[in-house]
Amino acid sequence: MAINWFKYSSPASFYSLAGKMIPLFAAAAIILLIMGLYVGFFVAPTDFQQGEAYRIIFIHVPAAWMSMFLYVVMACWAGFGLAFNTRLSSMMATAIAPTGAMFTFLALWTGSLWGKPMWGTWWVWDARLTSELILLFLYIGFMSLQAAIDDPRRADKAGAIIALVGVVNIPIIYFSVQWWNTLHQGASVSVNQAPAMASTMLMGMLIMVFASWMYSIAVILKRVRIIILERESHTAWVAELQKEGVV
Amino acid sequence: MNWSSLSEFLSMGGYGFYVWGSYAMTLICIIGEILLISNRRRTLEKQYGHTSGLDKKRDINETTS
Amino acid sequence: MLQGIEVACVRGDRELFKGVNFSLEMGGLLQVSGPNGSGKTSLLRMMCGLSLPASGEIRWNGVSIGTLSEEYFACTTYIGHLAGVKDDLTVTENLCISSAMAGFEISSDDASNVLNTIGLGGREHLPVKVLSQGQRRRVALARLLACNTTLWVLDEPFVALDVAAVQLLREILERHLQQDGMVVMTTHQEIDINASLITQLQLS
Amino acid sequence: MLQGIEVACVRGDRELFKGVNFSLEMGGLLQVSGPNGSGKTSLLRMMCGLSLPASGEIRWNGVSIGTLSEEYFACTTYIGHLAGVKDDLTVTENLCISSAMAGFEISSDDASNVLNTIGLGGREHLPVKVLSQGQRRRVALARLLACNTTLWVLDEPFVALDVAAVQLLREILERHLQQDGMVVMTTHQEIDINASLITQLQLS
Amino acid sequence: MFLWIIKRDLLLAVRRRSDVLITLFFFVIVVSLFPLSVGPEMNLLRTMAPGVVWVAALLASMLSLNRMFSSDYQDGTLEQMLISPQSLSFLVLGKTLAHWLVTGLPLVLMAPVLGIQYDLPGDALFVLVISLLIGTPVLSLIGAIGAALTLGLRGGGVLVSLLVLPLYIPILIFGSGAVEANMAGVDFAAHLSLIGAFFFVSLVFAPWVAAWSLRVSLE
Amino acid sequence: MFLWIIKRDLLLAVRRRSDVLITLFFFVIVVSLFPLSVGPEMNLLRTMAPGVVWVAALLASMLSLNRMFSSDYQDGTLEQMLISPQSLSFLVLGKTLAHWLVTGLPLVLMAPVLGIQYDLPGDALFVLVISLLIGTPVLSLIGAIGAALTLGLRGGGVLVSLLVLPLYIPILIFGSGAVEANMAGVDFAAHLSLIGAFFFVSLVFAPWVAAWSLRVSLE
Numbered sequence A: 001m002a003i004n005w006f007k008y009s010s011p012a013s014f015y016s017l018a019g020k021m022i023p024l025f026a027a028a029a030i031i032l033l034i035m036g037l038y039v040g041f042f043v044a045p046t047d048f049q050q051g052e053a054y055r056i057i058f059i060h061v062p063a064a065w066m067s068m069f070l071y072v073v074m075a076c077w078a079g080f081g082l083a084f085n086t087r088l089s090s091m092m093a094t095a096i097a098p099t100g101a102m103f104t105f106l107a108l109w110t111g112s113l114w115g116k117p118m119w120g121t122w123w124v125w126d127a128r129l130t131s132e133l134i135l136l137f138l139y140i141g142f143m144s145l146q147a148a149i150d151d152p153r154r155a156d157k158a159g160a161i162i163a164l165v166g167v168v169n170i171p172i173i174y175f176s177v178q179w180w181n182t183l184h185q186g187a188s189v190s191v192n193q194a195p196a197m198a199s200t201m202l203m204g205m206l207i208m209v210f211a212s213w214m215y216s217i218a219v220i221l222k223r224v225r226i227i228i229l230e231r232e233s234h235t236a237w238v239a240e241l242q243k244e245g246v247v
Numbered sequence B: 001m002n003w004s005s006l007s008e009f010l011s012m013g014g015y016g017f018y019v020w021g022s023y024a025m026t027l028i029c030i031i032g033e034i035l036l037i038s039n040r041r042r043t044l045e046k047q048y049g050h051t052s053g054l055d056k057k058r059d060i061n062e063t064t065s
Numbered sequence C, D: 001m002l003q004g005i006e007v008a009c010v011r012g013d014r015e016l017f018k019g020v021n022f023s024l025e026m027g028g029l030l031q032v033s034g035p036n037g038s039g040k041t042s043l044l045r046m047m048c049g050l051s052l053p054a055s056g057e058i059r060w061n062g063v064s065i066g067t068l069s070e071e072y073f074a075c076t077t078y079i080g081h082l083a084g085v086k087d088d089l090t091v092t093e094n095l096c097i098s099s100a101m102a103g104f105e106i107s108s109d110d111a112s113n114v115l116n117t118i119g120l121g122g123r124e125h126l127p128v129k130v131l132s133q134g135q136r137r138r139v140a141l142a143r144l145l146a147c148n149t150t151l152w153v154l155d156e157p158f159v160a161l162d163v164a165a166v167q168l169l170r171e172i173l174e175r176h177l178q179q180d181g182m183v184v185m186t187t188h189q190e191i192d193i194n195a196s197l198i199t200q201l202q203l204s
Numbered sequence E, F: 001m002f003l004w005i006i007k008r009d010l011l012l013a014v015r016r017r018s019d020v021l022i023t024l025f026f027f028v029i030v031v032s033l034f035p036l037s038v039g040p041e042m043n044l045l046r047t048m049a050p051g052v053v054w055v056a057a058l059l060a061s062m063l064s065l066n067r068m069f070s071s072d073y074q075d076g077t078l079e080q081m082l083i084s085p086q087s088l089s090f091l092v093l094g095k096t097l098a099h100w101l102v103t104g105l106p107l108v109l110m111a112p113v114l115g116i117q118y119d120l121p122g123d124a125l126f127v128l129v130i131s132l133l134i135g136t137p138v139l140s141l142i143g144a145i146g147a148a149l150t151l152g153l154r155g156g157g158v159l160v161s162l163l164v165l166p167l168y169i170p171i172l173i174f175g176s177g178a179v180e181a182n183m184a185g186v187d188f189a190a191h192l193s194l195i196g197a198f199f200f201v202s203l204v205f206a207p208w209v210a211a212w213s214l215r216v217s218l219e
């Protein structure tokens, strides 16, 4: 088994590689963030319909997109780990979940703060909103399951199963909720009918999306390094690191 | 430049609470996440300090067994 | 033939053992011994395919048991620390169902014979939950007599048994070994089993 | 002084024993023996007030234990088939909390001394669920050393222990008896305990 | 083997009749709690009815999930099943079927009575029963995965809810949707056939995934 | 002893953080299920809100009941408690308090967020929180009796519901009644003080009855 793991990726070499990459991504995240915020607040014009409230878009949309991307990425890593028994992939999945959950939470939070002035209510049971909420539950389910299991090998596999089942379920949930919703009167304003965006708005938004990517990668790498250390503490290379005082 | 004064910037055309509420929560989450991670790292390092002795003992056991 | 090749076991961040080799022929008894926590139970669970070795391999007639799975399970009986009996079913029901699940459907006559042999006669129709500790163990052990498997993997089978039952179980094991069966066993009690081929495996 | 007067036990529709009399002085050991299912566990549970005799009475210094209750509990330790340890707590936490609940708050130094004595040194901070069968029993037995009670009621205390631990427990029991403690015990293994005052109680 | 498992699980259920009754009463009580806490307006209640009955069915079936494997796990029987020479997926299918017979079917039979409490019209009752009849087996099948994954974890009873509830949502929506569509005079066949589709898909995949999860959990 | 019990139970909860979170998320999920199954109309939802939140709180607290004693029972710790030289009622009170801190309090803190999902106005939210704050300890106290009585019975998890639900009903009615009264512009203080009365009565009697039930269950 051990040979199999190492054939694909060895945590030891990944550990130092990740260590070198983190500053790069972090720097990119900070630069993009500053650029994005500058474009968002000082370049992009006031929206004629929504006034200044629309500036929430610069975090809302990146957060919403990241929440969904990260889930898919997480499920892929988890599935990969399950199929090929590569420890590192499973650790990646474990490391992604908290960040994904955070973005999901942010999408919900910023969405409701946006909804109050726009729709007059914090929350409606719209298809997109509902499936985002369920996504949060899926993340939390994944994390609690892994937290409840002490044996890392079992945690990896069990988490992978639930992540994969969840990823199959997301489109089902999305369409079922949409359908369910159309049977009744729709939400008073639909998210689909976003106002045609000024190009500077779009640019600000895209920059913020990239910033979120960079941030996520940096944070996830940092977390995965910790997880590697926690799990590999009995191996020779970690002991080596320890002696050198790197840890 | 959209803003003529700081207070105008802060009020966000009357939507200050919502806009800054969103950005503040984002900031809190990001800082919180980073703090949690570095905290986890620190506890791990502390643990290594403690267990390094134990690990050596175990290694000896393994070689003798 | 059951063979272990450089088997290692890691539990948590502790390596219990590594480089364990053993081989067990027909009619052979493998006694795994070692102090508490040395990894006997862990090794036995690997031998019956309930968990995977951290490294190394366990082979049955030359093939890794992971690949064999069902074929291998068909000729193994494992009795561990947990009795594997249902509290709410009666003694007979427990025996019939557990042997059926192991692939051996037995008639109720056979069942009552086996139960008589193992000293549970007269208690066939009691639910297991009212039995004493030793009687529960006997219900689990009755499966050895009811199922005609080759390899028996027994984790401390003598625990909670009284003197007569220990004696009885010893005879059962000896008979099984004479009939070319194989037994893997741990025990902390000193019990002499007469067999032509006894291998000791000491975990430290 | 612990005294049983014409104690009888009925389980279901079966009378396990009746007319059992015993008496146990300071420094005395009462060994309850008998085959599986003869009612040893049932008798021990009566002795510590967990269940009531069908007839007869158990007395502590002349007073029925039903009337004494808390006063009696304060000087008894019972360790039964169930270990009485929490899987999720660490070894040290288990020991500290279970002794605190028995009325003896111990410092963590004391706790680690006791755990070292009983052979769990180095495992103080593991959760009990990852321990082996024998190690779990040791966690339960550690309570004997941590609590300063007079009467120990032990149901098969030697089960699952390895040879060294059996020896250790024997010494612990002997020391307790020398210091005027009292022990009630069942076991199917033959273990010689040196004590000045041994009473055998045979249930059939 | 398949039959043996079903027979055994039913035997256990009969030995412990209260288990069956209890799931049923849980269902009844949850449904009956709502009028108490929402108030007695019949129109409001009628609108709520399909939703409430479906949520109650879902909760009732969910709460009995952790009994599906956990007692077998605790006394070591599950270990024996894993190393039995039979296909584990079949075994899981057998256990799931037994679970449904014991917990799902009684709910289906009880639903009309509860629907009447909420003043549902006759054909809505019929649709309710049909939707439950196809829907509850899906709940058991999906639930088997959750139950297998959370085996032996402390607090597993509630953890399993967390895992399976998001997966239950489509069924809930289409199940109660079918009844509401019927009450609104819209066609409800589409909803039912979607549940049917879920049923077949989960019948094929769920036992297999659950068997796999069991192996993972007992590793 | 009292403090030791609380300390121990909280320690166990911390060791198993997921337990606390899970009860909380169960609450959240149940509340969020209703809109899914009843439909997204805000007016309907607003009327249902107090009832739904209260029913969910009740279910969440009820489902964590069987964890109150059962793990202590299974591993023999409870036996040890029974023969410990301390007052059993106090011990039960300690365990109940720990249970509430772990399962009740988080629900109270979470309720406003869920109320917002149902578009409840601000002062109704406030009344909701107050009613839960007085009501959930009563649920834990009464629940202790049920948990003690059903100890060690198979299917106890659901049996306990059956026993305690009837006792929970008055609290449910007054709890959600308070919020509804507030939303209807009526005085709600009477409802709250009734729950307060329940609280004091159960604080005095429940630990004692539960202790007694424990003795009976372990006989």
Ligand code: HEM
Pocket: A057, A060, A061, A064, A065, A107, A108, A109, A110, A111, A112, A114, A115, A116, A118, A119, A122, A123, A128, A129, A130, A132, A133, A191, A192, A194, A195
């Ligand atoms: C809690 C409430 C909300 C949630 C959970 C939410 C969720 C989401 C999600 C998941 C997306 C990504 C969808 C996709 O790209 O397919 C999204 C995008 C978006 N949301 Fe929201 N949203 C909420 C409230 C709002 C509000 C109130 C507005 C504005 C009135 C809004 C405006 C947008 C816009 C403009 C996009 C980008 C649309 C696109 O890419 O096509 N959202 N939201």
Ligand SMILES: Nc1ncnc2c1ncn2[C@@H]1O[C@H](COP(=O)(O)OP(=O)(O)OP(=O)(O)O)[C@@H](O)[C@H]1O
Pocket: C011, C012, C013, C014, C016, C034, C035, C036, C037, C038, C039, C040, C041, C042, C043, D123, D126, D130, D131, D132, D133, D134, D135, D160, D162
């Ligand atoms: N997560 C973990 N961290 C550290 N040690 C662990 C962990 N999990 C298990 N162990 C150790 O693994 C060992 C398990 O051993 P096992 O149950 O196989 O012992 P055994 O030889 O059967 O002992 P016994 O004779 O007591 O039954 C124990 O020493 C236990 O302390």
Ligand SMILES: Nc1ncnc2c1ncn2[C@@H]1O[C@H](COP(=O)(O)OP(=O)(O)OP(=O)(O)O)[C@@H](O)[C@H]1O
Pocket: C123, C126, C130, C131, C132, C133, C134, C135, C160, C162, D011, D012, D013, D014, D016, D034, D035, D036, D037, D038, D039, D040, D041, D042, D043
């Ligand atoms: N309801 C019942 N009907 C018939 N017999 C019962 C019932 N309940 C218990 N018994 C019998 O009571 C006895 C219980 O004995 P107990 O557990 O005290 O035995 P023990 O001496 O401790 O045995 P062991 O050495 O196996 O632990 C068993 O023989 C059991 O069959």
Ligand SMILES: [Mg+2]
Pocket: C040, C041, C042, C155, D132, D133, D134
């Ligand atoms: Mg063992």
Ligand SMILES: [Mg+2]
Pocket: C132, C133, C134, D040, D041, D042, D155
């Ligand atoms: Mg006994």
